[in-house]
Structure formats: structure tokens, C-alpha cells
Amino acid sequence: MSKNKNILKLNSVVVDFDGFKAVNNFNLKINQGELRCLIGPNGAGKTTVMDIICGKTKSTSGKIIFDQEDITNQEEHLIARKGIGRKFQIPSVFKELTVKENLYVALNSHLGFFRNLFKFFNKKDQKKIDEIAEFVGLQNELDKTAQFLSHGQTQWLEIALVVLKEPKLILMDEPTAGMTDYETNQTATLFNKLKKTQTLIVVEHDMGFVKEISDVISVMHQGKLLAEGTASQIENDDKVKEAYLGKKGITNA
Amino acid sequence: MNKKLFKNTYVLYGIVCFLLFFVPLILKDDPFYINKSSTYICLGLLAVSLSISWGYTGILNLGNAVFFGLGSYCMAMSLKLKTDAVHTGSGGLPDFMVWNNVEKLPWFWEPFHSLTFGIMAGIFVPVLLAIILGFFIFRGRIAGVYVAIITLAVMIVVYLLIMDQQRFTGGFNGITDLFVLRMGDLEFDAYGSSSYYLILLVMTVVLFISLLITKSRAGLIFQAIRDDENRVRFLGYSVGTYKTAAMCVSAAIAGIAGMLYTIVMEFASPTFLAVPLSLSIVIWCAVGGRQSLMGSFLGAIIVTAGQGFLSESETFLHTWTLVMGLVFILSVLFLPKGLAGAFDKLTK
Amino acid sequence: MDFFVSQFISGLSMTSILLMISLGLAIIYGTTGVINMAHGEFVMIGAYTSWVLQTKFGMGLIASIIPIFLITALMGYLIERLIIRHLYNRLLDTILATWGIGVLLQQIIRLTIGSELKYLKIPPYMAESMNLFGQEVSIYRVFIFLFAVAIFFIAWFIIYRTSFGMRLRAVTQNKDMASSFGINSGVVYSSTFAFGTGVAALAGAFVAPLKSISPDMGTNYIIDAFMVVVLGGVESLIGTAASSLIIGESSSFLASFSNDTLAKALVLVMIIVILRFKPQGLFTKKIRS
Numbered sequence: 001m002s003k004n005k006n007i008l009k010l011n012s013v014v015v016d017f018d019g020f021k022a023v024n025n026f027n028l029k030i031n032q033g034e035l036r037c038l039i040g041p042n043g044a045g046k047t048t049v050m051d052i053i054c055g056k057t058k059s060t061s062g063k064i065i066f067d068q069e070d071i072t073n074q075e076e077h078l079i080a081r082k083g084i085g086r087k088f089q090i091p092s093v094f095k096e097l098t099v100k101e102n103l104y105v106a107l108n109s110h111l112g113f114f115r116n117l118f119k120f121f122n123k124k125d126q127k128k129i130d131e132i133a134e135f136v137g138l139q140n141e142l143d144k145t146a147q148f149l150s151h152g153q154t155q156w157l158e159i160a161l162v163v164l165k166e167p168k169l170i171l172m173d174e175p176t177a178g179m180t181d182y183e184t185n186q187t188a189t190l191f192n193k194l195k196k197t198q199t200l201i202v203v204e205h206d207m208g209f210v211k212e213i214s215d216v217i218s219v220m221h222q223g224k225l226l227a228e229g230t231a232s233q234i235e236n237d238d239k240v241k242e243a244y245l246g247k248k249g250i251t252n253a
Numbered sequence: 254m255n256k257k258l259f260k261n262t263y264v265l266y267g268i269v270c271f272l273l274f275f276v277p278l279i280l281k282d283d284p285f286y287i288n289k290s291s292t293y294i295c296l297g298l299l300a301v302s303l304s305i306s307w308g309y310t311g312i313l314n315l316g317n318a319v320f321f322g323l324g325s326y327c328m329a330m331s332l333k334l335k336t337d338a339v340h341t342g343s344g345g346l347p348d349f350m351v352w353n354n355v356e357k358l359p360w361f362w363e364p365f366h367s368l369t370f371g372i373m374a375g376i377f378v379p380v381l382l383a384i385i386l387g388f389f390i391f392r393g394r395i396a397g398v399y400v401a402i403i404t405l406a407v408m409i410v411v412y413l414l415i416m417d418q419q420r421f422t423g424g425f426n427g428i429t430d431l432f433v434l435r436m437g438d439l440e441f442d443a444y445g446s447s448s449y450y451l452i453l454l455v456m457t458v459v460l461f462i463s464l465l466i467t468k469s470r471a472g473l474i475f476q477a478i479r480d481d482e483n484r485v486r487f488l489g490y491s492v493g494t495y496k497t498a499a500m501c502v503s504a505a506i507a508g509i510a511g512m513l514y515t516i517v518m519e520f521a522s523p524t525f526l527a528v529p530l531s532l533s534i535v536i537w538c539a540v541g542g543r544q545s546l547m548g549s550f551l552g553a554i555i556v557t558a559g560q561g562f563l564s565e566s567e568t569f570l571h572t573w574t575l576v577m578g579l580v581f582i583l584s585v586l587f588l589p590k591g592l593a594g595a596f597d598k599l600t601k
Numbered sequence: 602m603d604f605f606v607s608q609f610i611s612g613l614s615m616t617s618i619l620l621m622i623s624l625g626l627a628i629i630y631g632t633t634g635v636i637n638m639a640h641g642e643f644v645m646i647g648a649y650t651s652w653v654l655q656t657k658f659g660m661g662l663i664a665s666i667i668p669i670f671l672i673t674a675l676m677g678y679l680i681e682r683l684i685i686r687h688l689y690n691r692l693l694d695t696i697l698a699t700w701g702i703g704v705l706l707q708q709i710i711r712l713t714i715g716s717e718l719k720y721l722k723i724p725p726y727m728a729e730s731m732n733l734f735g736q737e738v739s740i741y742r743v744f745i746f747l748f749a750v751a752i753f754f755i756a757w758f759i760i761y762r763t764s765f766g767m768r769l770r771a772v773t774q775n776k777d778m779a780s781s782f783g784i785n786s787g788v789v790y791s792s793t794f795a796f797g798t799g800v801a802a803l804a805g806a807f808v809a810p811l812k813s814i815s816p817d818m819g820t821n822y823i824i825d826a827f828m829v830v831v832l833g834g835v836e837s838l839i840g841t842a843a844s845s846l847i848i849g850e851s852s853s854f855l856a857s858f859s860n861d862t863l864a865k866a867l868v869l870v871m872i873i874v875i876l877r878f879k880p881q882g883l884f885t886k887k888i889r890s
Contacts (some may be wrong), residue, residue: 054487077488080487081489092482094476094480094483096480096544104473105473113471116469116471117471158484313693399876399880401636402636403873403876413865428640536701571711578704579701582684584741589691590772
């Protein structure tokens with residue numbers, strides 16, 4: 001997979017909420033196959049950046065270019081169809097459906113109402129579902145109703161839902177929030193697996209996790225890009241130290 | 254969705270339909286009770302329609318009765334035009350039009366001379382309204398609360414229009430004195446078991462089709478929308494389209510129920526699309542279990558049959574409604590899945 | 602010119618009644634997020650309480666204002682404590698629960714007082730008409746208008762100029778944050794409910810002599826009140842007042858051209874269309890999601 005091809009570009013994006021600039025002239029370039037971590041203090045604008053890429057929030061100005069196509073301010077489901085998947089901060093899965101049913105909804109097949117009216121569960125679907133369930137470690141929970149999964153399992157289920165659509169770019173918002181150490185380790189393994197076939201942007205606070213998975217880290221502060229580089233470069237950047245990490249460095253955050 | 258359960262639901266529904274087959278025999282063909290039973294089944298179907306939009310898709314349609322009412326008026330219009338001159342007026346105009354000095358049959362009444370058209374209209378008019386509503390409401394991303402109020406308001410608008418345009422709709426009195434339904438050689442007397450079996454047959458077909466819909470992938474997507482519509486959106490589905498589709502399915506079922514209702518009630522009235530009925534549908538689904546088609550169906554039957562039982566005394570009737578209100582509140586508080594939910598928990 | 606003045610004045614009469622009914626609903630919905638479908642029934646309870654006080658106890662309308670308010674406010678308070686309190690985490694279900702409460706209230710009235718229509722007379726000292734800007738206007742309707750304006754200012758004063766009001770606004774904006782500052786949201790919610798239902802009851806008491814009193818009279822008002830609230834947005838009382846004015850005036854205006862029924866239908870359609878394009882109402886500020 002060519003690591004040089006640019007897959008996502010944000011040009012001078014501004015998101016203005018009634019005078020408050022959550023995102024202020026933000027620029028970002030992501031190449032295909034990267035795992036980019038987006039970090040920054042609370043309120044830096046990280047989630048808002050995710051929101052405008054996938055279409056949840058509309059930007060005030062600026063351009064978002066995905067795979068050479070301008071997707072600025074398009075509707076969410078159209079952006080999703082172009083190949084962008086989003087995993088939310090608060091796990092959003094279908095609580096009253098079983099894990100298997102959740103995955104069935106997310107299968108990468110027809111989206112139209114009439115096609116799906118005549119579509120019923122079959123063996124081929126079962127096979128795909130078994131595969132993805134194993135990938136995220138939920139193969140034993142297929143018949144469990146989603147609301148009874150543990151927090152970590154819910155996060156993995158949501159990751160499975162996103163991955164099933166085979167998106168080119170996956171946006172992950174704080175995937176390890178609320179996870180135990182064990183679950184966080186499992187997630188890191190999962191991400192390293194995903195890294196091989198997908199481009200990922202991960203918003204995170206857990207620095208240990210970030211160090212384990214990322215290639216490049218982008219640091220945001222007050223809606224702007226503060227610094228960009230590898231973990232060690234970020235650690236040694238004065239601006240970052242001042243704004244965010246304190247004097248003891250990245251491992252202490 | 255494991256295979257055993259899959260089979261079980263169909264079997265369960267089949268058993269209920271089969272048992273209902275014996276009702277006229279149990280009632281010893283008593284015309285009054287057979288007629289009542291027929292009406293209960295129609296209302297049960299109406300509850301099923303709300304179950305699809307509310308229970309499965311999460312759309313709280315407080316004006317669902319509007320689809321029911323429109324369906325019943327379509328059937329009434331066709332049956333009215335078949336009535337003999339004695340019940341109509343000069344020149345074959347419906348009597349109420351003659352009383353209101355209408356000279357000529359309005360253009361939108363003309364096609365109803367054909368019973369086939371009437372039946373098609375009974376389904377398509379509600380569905381058309383559902384499409385318009387869906388396009389309007391769901392494209393605009395209106396939140397659940399406002400959807401509830403807007404659907405209620407729409408029903409009231411239709412109600413007011415029907416009341417106002419007395420010359421064409423019979424207004425307050427509705428469309429009465431209908432000819433008996435005749436299809437080929439069969440005559441369906443509202444008080445006979447022929448109507449009952451017709452209604453039972455239609456109900457069974459509609460119920461099974463509805464069940465199939467809920468088991469299809471589209472039906473699952475409906476439920477996903479209920480649980481988290483944003484997640485559905487981010488999986489690439491056009492949520493507005495699916496919600497509109499759910500409303501259309503509801504509208505079709507309600508329209509059919511309305512047509513059957515007109516056959517057994519022998520009239521169509523604005524009360525068929527008024528607030529008390531719409532509220533009742535919500536109560537039936539809440540009590541019986543809105544996430545289950547059969548639950549909603551049985552909820553409607555239990556509540557309306559209970560009401561019918563007590564309709565002799567006005568005091569009893571009011572007390573029954575009072576008790577129903579209380580049961581409703583309690584079920585909202587403690588049994589959000591209704592009796593069907595409780596049944597599910599017990600059988601697990 | 603004459604026509605417009607008379608139109609405007611008769612529209613104001615409708616506006617003031619609408620305002621009194623919607624004010625309570627707006628405050629309840631704005632603060633607690635609860636859709637009180639029983640609000641119309643509280644209007645009805647106010648009318649019946651007025652009837653009971655006047656026919657059984659011989660009290661006059663003005664004298665019964667405070668008792669009516671207190672009795673209904675107490676009912677509202679109890680209902681909030683016993684039932685609504687359990688549903689704050691599932692607000693959509695409050696529509697259902699309150700609808701059920703409305704049914705209960707209607708049935709209780711039917712079983713105790715009875716379903717036949719009851720009538721009340723306008724207090725004799727207000728039954729005449731007076732001359733206002735060249736129009737003959739019923740003094741009673743002027744009274745209702747003035748009372749509605751007074752209630753509006755009382756509500757405004759409480760919410761924006763008292764410490765209780767400040768707590769109420771804090772709870773409205775962020776209940777959890779407010780709680781962490783020691784504000785008892787439970788007290789705020791029940792007081793809001795009590796106040797809102799009390800004002801609705803007064804509206805019912807005032808409207809009673811203008812039409813008849815029946816157990817289902819509330820149903821008519823609930824839709825109107827909701828339209829005012831959703832059109833006006835829940836951010837401000839001014840929004841409620843403004844939309845009452847808009848809806849009151851347009852209803853009255855349209856009714857003069859056709860009839861009440863058609864006017865109502867048209868107003869509803871108008872609001873549905875507006876809501877489609879401005880779902881938060883006409884008077885809300887853009888908020889950060």
C-alpha cells in the first residue's frame with residue numbers, strides 16, 4: 001500500500017459556534033495507510049475535527065478533501081458511503097439488538113430499503129459475521145443483547161461495526177476511554193492489526209496507548225495545530241511542553 | 254435470530270390466527286357478538302400498524318388514526334355509491350350531499366364508483382400522506398418530541414377539514430347507510446360470520462407480511478434506527494428514507510384496517526381519525542407491548558373487548574377508562590415493554 | 602382601518618388566553634423537558650374548580666383566583682413528585698405518562714361531577730362592554746388580557762429577578778452542574794410544575810364563562826398551547842409571548858375570512874411548515890451541539 005498517497009486534507013478549516021472558534025484555521029494532511037493520533041487538552045477541538053470530517057457538524061469555512069474529492073459539508077450518510085467510518089466517544093451500538101444482529105446491520109452490502117426488504121439472514125452472512133467477531137474478540141457473544149456487553153466489549157463491537165463497512169479511513173474517538181488495562185492492551189493489538197489495511201485517525205488521551213500504536217502524532221491546542229511529528233519529536237517540542245505536557249515529558253501525561 | 258426462535262414466532266402467530274378461526278363457532282353465530290369480534294380484530298390490526306412505526310422504528314406517531322380514518326372513508330365512499338336510490342338521493346347522489354344542496358358529484362368521488370378503486374385508494378391515500386409527511390418531517394431531522402406533536406396536529410387538520418367540508422364528507426355524521434359489500438357472488442353481511450372470516454383472513458395475511466418485514470434486514474434496520482439513528486446514518490443508510498418507509502408500511506396496514514372496520518361498522522365517521530382513538534392505539538401498544546406485533550394486537554383486543562364488556566353501564570365504562578389510564582401510566586413507569594415484554598422475560 | 606383595529610383587538614383576546622395556557626406549558630417544558638400532555642386537563646380542572654367554588658360555595662370569580670391556583674398547584678406538585686419524577690431519564694415517555702394522567706383527570710371528573718355541560722356566567726360587573734379605540738370591547742376580555750399580561754410579568758420577574766429564578770435557569774441549562782453547586786433540582790422541578798399547572802387552571806377559570814365547561818374541553822387547548830411553545834422555542838418567555846401573539850392574531854384573522862374550523866387547520870399547517878425549517882422554533886439562538 002503506497003504510503004505516499006494523500007488520502008485526507010483539511011485546508012484552513014474553521015468551525016465557529018456563535019462566536020466561539022472551536023476549530024481555528026486548522027490544517028491537516030493524512031497519507032494512506034497511516035495511523036495518525038490526534039491529541040490535545042480538553043476543548044482543543046479534536047472531537048470537532050472528527051465531527052466535521054464525517055459530517056456530523058458543519059464547518060464554517062475551509063475545505064475537506066477526501067481521496068481527491070471535496071466532501072466539505074456533505075450529508076453524513078453520503079460521506080459514510082464514500083468510505084469514512086467513525087467510532088464515537090460514547091459507544092454507539094444498537095442496544096436492544098444482539099451482537100449478531102448489530103453486525104448484520106453493518107454488513108457491507110445493499111443500503112436501499114427495497115433491496116433490504118427482501119433480504120434475509122443466510123450462511124454467507126453468518127460467515128462474514130463470524131470472521132469479524134473473531135477479529136474483535138466477540139465470537140462467544142454473538143447471541144448476547146448488546147446492552148449486556150461490558151464497556152470494553154461495547155467499544156469493540158462498535159469498532160467491528162465500523163470496520164465491516166470496509167472504509168478507507170476510520171476515525172476513532174477515544175477508543176480506550178473507560179477500558180481496563182487488559183482491554184486497552186487488547187485494543188492496541190486490534191489497532192495494530194487494522195493498521196495494515198486501513199488508514200486511521202485516533203483521538204486519545206492515554207499516552208501509553210498512543211505511543212504504542214502511532215506513527216505520527218498531531219497536537220491540537222485551542223482549535224489550531226500546535227505541533228506534528230513522532231512521539232519523541234512531540235515530547236521535545238517546547239510549544240507542546242508549555243501547553244500540554246508539563247516539564248516531565250510524554251510518559252507522564 | 255437463531256433458527257429455532259425464527260420458526261417459533263411464525264408458529265405462535267399461526268396458532269393465534271387458528272384459534273381465532275373458531276370464535277364464531279364459540280359464539281354460536283350470535284350476530285351481535287360476531288360483529289363485535291370483527292371490530293376488535295380490525296382495531297388489533299390498527300395496533301399492529303403503530304407497532305411498526307413506534308415499537309420497531311421508534312417514531313411516536315400520535316396521529317396514526319389518520320391513516321385508519323382515511324382508509325375507512327375510502328371504503329365508505331365506494332359502498333355509499335353502490336347504495337340504492339332510496340338511501341341516496343336524486344340522481345344517485347349520496348343523501349347528505351342532497352341535503353347540503355350539492356348539484357353534482359364532486360370529481361374526487363367519481364372514481365369510487367369502482368369498488369376496486371376504493372380498495373386501492375384505501376391503501377394508497379394513507380400511504381401517500383405518509384410519504385408527504387415523511388419527506389417533510391424526516392428530511393428536516395426533527396426530534397422525537399416534535400414528531401409526536403406534528404403527527405398529532407396533522408391528524409387534527411385532516412379531522413377539521415373533514416368536519417368542515419360537510420357537503421362532501423358528511424361532516425360530523427360521517428358517511429352512513431352503506432350498501433353491503435359484494436365481491437363476485439359473495440355478500441359480506443356486517444353481522445354475519447362471512448364478514449368475520451373475511452376480516453380474519455385479511456388480518457392473517459397482513460399480520461404475516463408484517464412479521465416477514467420485521468424479520469427482514471430492512472426490519473432490523475428499522476430497529477437499529479430506533480436504538481441509535483446516528484449510528485445507522487454513519488453506516489451509510491439514508492435514515493429519512495427508512496423512517497418514511499416505516500410510516501408507509503404503518504399507513505398501509507392502518508388503511509386496510511380502516512377499510513375492514515367500515516365494512517363491519519357500516520359507516521365511516523370523523524371519530525375514526527380523532528384524538529381519543531389515536532390515544533387509544535398508543536395505550537393498546539403500551540399495554541400489550543409495542544415492540545411486538547402480536548403483543549400490540551392482543552393489547553388492543555384485550556382492552557377493547559374489556560371495554561365492550563362494560564359498555565352497558567356508563568359508569569362502568571368511565572371506570573374502565575379510568576382503570577385503563579392507570580394501567581397505562583403504570584406500564585409506562587414499570588413495564589416499558591408491555592405484557593409481551595413481561596411474557597418474554599418469563600419464558601427466558 | 603377600523604377593520605384592522607377590531608381584528609387586532611379580537612385577536613388579542615385569543616392571544617391572552619393562549620398566553621396564559623402556554624406560559625405554564627413553556628415553563629414546564631423549558632425547565633424540565635417534560636411534555637405535559639395533561640396540561641389541557643389542568644385548564645379543565647381550573648374551570649371545574651371555579652364552577653364548584655361559584656355554585657357550591659357562592660364565591661365570586663376574583664375571590665376564587667387564589668384558591669384555584671393553590672388547589673391546582675398542589676395537584677401539579679403531587680403529580681410531579683409521584684409520577685413525573687421517575688421519568689426524567691426517559692423524557693419521551695413523559696408524553697405517554699402525562700397523557701395517561703390527562704385521561705385519569707377527565708375520568709375522575711366524569712365520575713364525580715358528571716359529563717353534562719356546565720355553564721358559568723361572566724361576573725356581572727364585567728359583563729358590559731367598554732369603548733376602546735373606537736371599538737366596543739367586552740370588559741371581561743380586557744380583564745383577561747390585563748391578567749395575562751400581569752401573570753406574564755410575574756413569571757418573568759420570578760425567573761429573571763429572584764434567586765429562585767436564577768436557580769431555575771441554572772437547572773434548565775445544566776442540571777448536573779447546578780446540582781454540584783448545591784441547587785436542589787427536585788425542588789425547582791416540582792415548583793415549576795406546580796406554578797405551570799396553577800397558571801393553566803386560572804386560564805381555565807377565566808375561559809369558563811366564555812364557552813361551556815366539559816370534561817374534554819382541555820383537548821382543544823393542548824394542541825394550541827403546544828403550537829405556541831414549539832413555535833416560540835423554549836429559550837425565552839418573550840418567545841412564548843410573541844408566538845402567542847402570532848398564533849392568536851392569525852387564527853382570529855383567518856377566522857374572519859372563513860370559519861373557525863378552517864382557520865385552525867390553516868394555522869396548524871402554517872406552523873408545521875415553519876417547524877420543518879426551524880425545528881427549534883422562531884426565537885432560539887444557535888447553540889453549540
